[in-house]
Amino acid sequence: xxxxxxxxxxxxxxxxGCIYILLATGLNLIFGxxxxxxxxxxxxxxxxxxxxxxLFLFSGINPYVIILFSMLALIGIGAVVERLCFRPILGTGxxxxxxxxxxxxxxxxxxxxxxxxxxxxxxxxxxxxxTVPVGTLTVxxxxxxxxxVTAAILCGLYLFLNRTRTGREMRAASQNRKGAMLVGVNxxxxxxxxxxxxxxxxxxAGTLWVVSGQVFNPYMxxxxxxKAFAIIILGGLxxxxxAIVGGLLYGVAENGAAYFLGGVWKDAISFVILIVVLxxxxxxxxxxxxx
Amino acid sequence: MNRTHKLSIILIAIVLIALxxxxxxxxxxxxxxxxxxxKVGVIASLTGPASNVGKNMWQSAQVAADEINAKGGVSVGGxxxxxxxxxxxxxxxxxxxxxxxxxxxxxDKVDILVGGYSSAVTSxxxxxxxxxxxxxxxxxxxxxxxTHRADIDTSxxxxxxxxxxxxxxxxxxxxxxxxxxxxxxxxxxxxDRPFRLALLYQDTAFGKGVQTAVNDTIxxxxxxxxxxxxxxxxxxxxDFRTPLTAIKAANPDAVYLGAFPNEGAPAIxxxxxxxxxxxIYLNVENNDNAQFYKDLGQYGEGAIIESRFSPYxxxxxxxxxxxxxxxxxxxxxxxxxxxxxxxxxxxxxxxxTQAITNAGTTDKAKVRQALVDLNMPQIIEAxxxxxxxxxxxxxxxxxxxxMEQLSYNxxxxxxxxxxxxxxxxxxxxxxxPSWYTPGxx
Numbered sequence: 012x013x014x015x016x017x018x019x020x021x022x023x024x025x026x027x028g029c030i031y032i033l034l035a036t037g038l039n040l041i042f043g044x045x046x047x048x049x050x051x052x053x054x055x056x057x058x059x060x061x062x063x064x065x066l067f068l069f070s071g072i073n074p075y076v077i078i079l080f081s082m083l084a085l086i087g088i089g090a091v092v093e094r095l096c097f098r099p100i101l102g103t104g105x106x107x108x109x110x111x112x113x114x115x116x117x118x119x120x121x122x123x124x125x126x127x128x129x130x131x132x133x134x135x136x137x138x139x140x141x142t143v144p145v146g147t148l149t150v151x152x153x154x155x156x157x158x159x160v161t162a163a164i165l166c167g168l169y170l171f172l173n174r175t176r177t178g179r180e181m182r183a184a185s186q187n188r189k190g191a192m193l194v195g196v197n198x199x200x201x202x203x204x205x206x207x208x209x210x211x212x213x214x215x216a217g218t219l220w221v222v223s224g225q226v227f228n229p230y231m232x233x234x235x236x237x238k239a240f241a242i243i244i245l246g247g248l249x250x251x252x253x254a255i256v257g258g259l260l261y262g263v264a265e266n267g268a269a270y271f272l273g274g275v276w277k278d279a280i281s282f283v284i285l286i287v288v289l290x291x292x293x294x295x296x297x298x299x300x301x302x
Numbered sequence: 303m304n305r306t307h308k309l310s311i312i313l314i315a316i317v318l319i320a321l322x323x324x325x326x327x328x329x330x331x332x333x334x335x336x337x338x339x340x341k342v343g344v345i346a347s348l349t350g351p352a353s354n355v356g357k358n359m360w361q362s363a364q365v366a367a368d369e370i371n372a373k374g375g376v377s378v379g380g381x382x383x384x385x386x387x388x389x390x391x392x393x394x395x396x397x398x399x400x401x402x403x404x405x406x407x408x409x410d411k412v413d414i415l416v417g418g419y420s421s422a423v424t425s426x427x428x429x430x431x432x433x434x435x436x437x438x439x440x441x442x443x444x445x446x447x448x449t450h451r452a453d454i455d456t457s458x459x460x461x462x463x464x465x466x467x468x469x470x471x472x473x474x475x476x477x478x479x480x481x482x483x484x485x486x487x488x489x490x491x492x493x494d495r496p497f498r499l500a501l502l503y504q505d506t507a508f509g510k511g512v513q514t515a516v517n518d519t520i521x522x523x524x525x526x527x528x529x530x531x532x533x534x535x536x537x538x539x540x541d542f543r544t545p546l547t548a549i550k551a552a553n554p555d556a557v558y559l560g561a562f563p564n565e566g567a568p569a570i571x572x573x574x575x576x577x578x579x580x581x582i583y584l585n586v587e588n589n590d591n592a593q594f595y596k597d598l599g600q601y602g603e604g605a606i607i608e609s610r611f612s613p614y615x616x617x618x619x620x621x622x623x624x625x626x627x628x629x630x631x632x633x634x635x636x637x638x639x640x641x642x643x644x645x646x647x648x649x650x651x652x653x654x655t656q657a658i659t660n661a662g663t664t665d666k667a668k669v670r671q672a673l674v675d676l677n678m679p680q681i682i683e684a685x686x687x688x689x690x691x692x693x694x695x696x697x698x699x700x701x702x703x704x705m706e707q708l709s710y711n712x713x714x715x716x717x718x719x720x721x722x723x724x725x726x727x728x729x730x731x732x733x734x735p736s737w738y739t740p741g742x743x
Contacts, residue, residue: 016551023543130354131564133597139575151576224575225540226568226597230350269544274535275505 018148020266026154026223028262029161030216034235035242035254036168037212043185043249044198044205047097047108051115052213052239053232058119059085059214060227061127064134067221073137075156078218082211089210090203098202116233123229131226139224157219164215165255168208172251181205185249234278241285247298256296260284337664339386340376342367342654343412344647345402345427346442347419350394351538351564354593355643359417359442360389361636362644365628366651368635376655379662385655388412392419394538396426403427407434413664414439414657416650419643420562421445421507422537429454437657437669441650442643444469444588445507449696458666460673461698462653462690463646464587464610466508466560469703470515473584473608476705476723477556478525480732481582481606485555485740496528498741500549502542502569503560505534512560512586530554530741535565542569546577553741556582563589567597574601580739582606590706591641595716602717603710604735610683610701611646613639615719617684617704617727624682649681653690673697707732 038052062081067074096115100107123129141152172178183191184201192198216235221227242261246253261281268280288296344363347356367387374382388410390402399418406412407430415431418424419442431438432454439460440448446465449456464472482497489495501516503509513532520527531552533545546569549557557573559566566589573579584606592613595602613629616622628648632640640648653676658664661672677691686700693700704727706719722732 013551016547019547020544023541023547026543027541124349129349130357130593131351131597133568133571135599142578149578154576224568224571226564227540228351228353228564231540266544269535270548273505274533274539274545277536277539 015147016270018146020270021263022145022148022150022154024263024266025259026157026262027265028259029157030219030235030258031238031242031261032255032258033161033164033212033216033219035239035246035258036165036251037209037216038236038239039243039246039249039251039254040205040212041209042243043251044181045093045097045101045202046188047101048105048112049097049115050109050112050236050240051119052112052209053234053236054116054119054123055085055089055210055213055232056217056220056235057123057227057229057232058088059217060221060231061123061217061229062214063218064132064221064227065127067134074134074218074222075160078160078215081214081218085210085214086207089207092210093203093206097206098199101202120229120232127229129229131228133224133226134221136222136224153222153224157223160215160219164212168212168251171208177204238278238281241281243295245285245288245295247295250295250297253295253297336381337378337383337413339384340378340655340658340664341386341388341410341412342651343388343390343406343410343415343417344651345390345392345399345406345415345417345424346647347394347423348389348391350392350398352394352419352423352562354564355419355442355562355588355591355641356392356394358591358641358644359419359647362628362632362640362648363387363389363416363651365631365635365640366648369631370651370655377659378664385651387651392423392427394420394423396423399423399427400430403430407431407436412436413666414654414669416654417441417647418443418448420537421448421511424448425451425507428456428459431459432456435666435670437654437666437673439650439653439673441646442588443508444586445511446696446698447507447511449698456697458670459697460653460692461696462650462692463643463699464701464703465698466511466586467515467518468701469587469608470512471519472703473558473586473606473705474516474519474525474527475523476606476608477558477584478523478527480705480723481556482526484732484734488734488738489740494526496526498530498553498555499527500531500533500552500554500557501529501560502533502535502545502549502557504537504539504562504565506537509534509537509560512558516558535561537562537565539565540568542572543576546573546579549573550577550579554581555741556584558584559589560586561589563591563594563597567594567602570598570605571601580737582734582738584608587642587703590719592639595708595718598708598717599715600710600712600717602708604733604738605708605717606722606732607706607708607719608703609642609706609719610703611640611642612706612719613641615706615721615729617721621680621682621684628682645682649683649690652681653678704728705732 066077138152180196242257246257268276346359375384390406392399415438418440421443424443531549570583590609590612616625657672661668684702705723707722708717
């Protein structure tokens with residue numbers, strides 16, 4: 012077995028993991044604060060991909076800059092969805108949340124198909140074709156940027172949650188909603204903010220998907236959303252470190268399975284890991300009892 | 303026997319004769335009643351991963367219907383009847399296909415079906431087609447199992463597109479006769495150097511069909527080709543970096559992709575741009591699609607497509623004129639160019655209506671027999687012997703194929719195809735690009 016090939020596959024796994032991490036972290040943030048199950052989270056990844064691609068094609072601005080616009084746009088869209096759809100049914104039962112989010116999948120997919128068409132599309136990064144040395148590997152620059160951008164976003168999220176008053180209020184709402192309300196935290200504001208930030212993280216994942224040269228269409232979000240759910244269950248519901256470790260583990264495992272077992276195992280291996288972890292540790296890798 | 307009894311017997315006889323006559327008349331009326339419209343169901347992937355090709359199929363069918371209706375409609379029993387197309391969206395899924403086929407057959411009560419793209423999807427709803435005995439002209443799904451399978455009655459199903467067996471064999475022979483000598487010449491290697499071929503195929507009936515065809519052709523024809531890597535991927539996959547890394551490690555001379563256009567374009571782009579696998583990528587015919595060229599950009603340079611209809615080229619002669627007429631009509635209606643699956647679906651509508659005309663009725667069994675007996679002139683694609691007919695064993699039509707090589711046009715920012723094989727059709731010769739790196743093992 013050539014160590015160079017294993018390193019290369021590890022690299023592709025980390026790249027895939029970056030997209031999963033952003034998607035799963037956003038989903039976990041929303042679940043942590045609002046305790047809602049949003050199966051339409053992948054659709055926000057799709058919207059982020061389209062917004063970035065559209066702005067890039069019309070303006071020619073570097074897509075790594077556009078990621079900020081895309082995230083801002085999704086904060087707004089997420090806030091509207093939270094206010095109009097999820098807030099009215101909050102606390103009315105998980106079935107309502109599940110069916111609402113399934114309905115949202117169809118609504119958002121069809122809206123995207125009406126706006127952008129439902130054919131697959133792709134864009135080319137301005138850095139396509141540029142390679143850089145990373146250790147013993149020579150890899151495309153885009154993937155290094157993707158990893159750096161992911162790390163930067165996670166650092167930004169960490170600082171927000173730990174060093175700002177709003178971030179601390181959000182964590183308080185996540186840890187104990189009633190307790191947070193009693194000490195004066197506006198939990199409805201935290202709901203709308205966490206939903207918006209969660210959607211923005213999905214938009215970042217969508218942007219990185221686009222600049223890495225993968226094709227996208229309005230139906231692209233469903234499978235990543237399912238995987239994001241598996242990741243947050245694996246990592247532990249509500250645990251952001253769990254989402255990071257879980258995302259990386261899934262990315263590496265998928266690519267390892269594709270290499271050693273064949274492409275058909277790429278999705279299946281993730282769920283094999285999930286089953287094994289849940290059997291051994293039902294709360295997930297970083298989860299706490301009661302979540 | 304008294305008079306009353308005799309009268310009773312006569313009356314009963316009259317009633318029986320009258321009832322029998324009425325029955326005959328009714329039966330005759332059933333078979334001779336002129337339909338008010340001919341309903342052709344078109345099954346296509348209007349949504350989901352295969353929607354690009356599916357829309358092309360549906361739009362091409364509409365071009366054919368417009369032409370037929372402009373001439374008065376379908377001739378049935380000497381009268382012209384309007385043609386009505388009804389589309390069923392298979393949603394690029396097996397469940398969607400089952401739903402679409404059931405709705406078209408039992409809800410819309412179509413007279414005949416045309417279309418079907420993904421072999422995995424099409425084979426899932428074939429059972430419904432078989433149960434209701436609806437004639438079905440398959441114009442997109444290329445796995446031979448469509449008409450070869452023995453678990454259901456496929457006698458009402460006709461295959462109007464080359465199978466993976468046909469084009470897999472054709473492409474493998476092209477590799478042996480054209481690419482292998484060119485690589486040997488570049489390497490300065492002896493003619494007996496084995497050609498190192500890698501396969502990257504969709505893990506479905508279609509992709510496995512390509513894999514089987516290549517393996518079988520190499521074995522049966524005793525070709526000097528060795529398969530150095532065979533990697534599979536799921537339908538709709540968009541990240542091919544790991545299987546391409548494995549392929550690169552095997553040092554191939556070329557990579558044959560059993561993929562749809564939305565998979566083939568990113569696979570080639572990732573192979574050339576991200577993996578540095580600077581080799582010849584051979585593609586199956588469904589990739590001869592305008593979106594494929596657009597997505598490939600400069601990375602398509604040197605790639606090969608096995609083809610029978612291209613948006614951008616055609617063999618010189620009458621077929622080129624017929625194809626141009628179709629392309630222009632399609633462009634005038636839809637503002638884009640048709641692809642290969644569109645072309646065969648366009649023909650599929652003509653085949654379906656011709657069968658109804660020949661049968662003189664919409665009776666399913668008679669239309670099926672008309673398809674069995676069909677012998678109509680080729681339309682826009684070159685057919686063996688210049689006619690469209692279905693083989694007696696598995697009801698497959700026989701196409702003339704060719705191989706194209708892509709050349710990058712910097713002005714338009716896309717590649718364009720040039721026919722390089724066979725010799726009687728080629729406009730230029732096959733060349734290895736300057737950046738091409740052969741396998742070094």
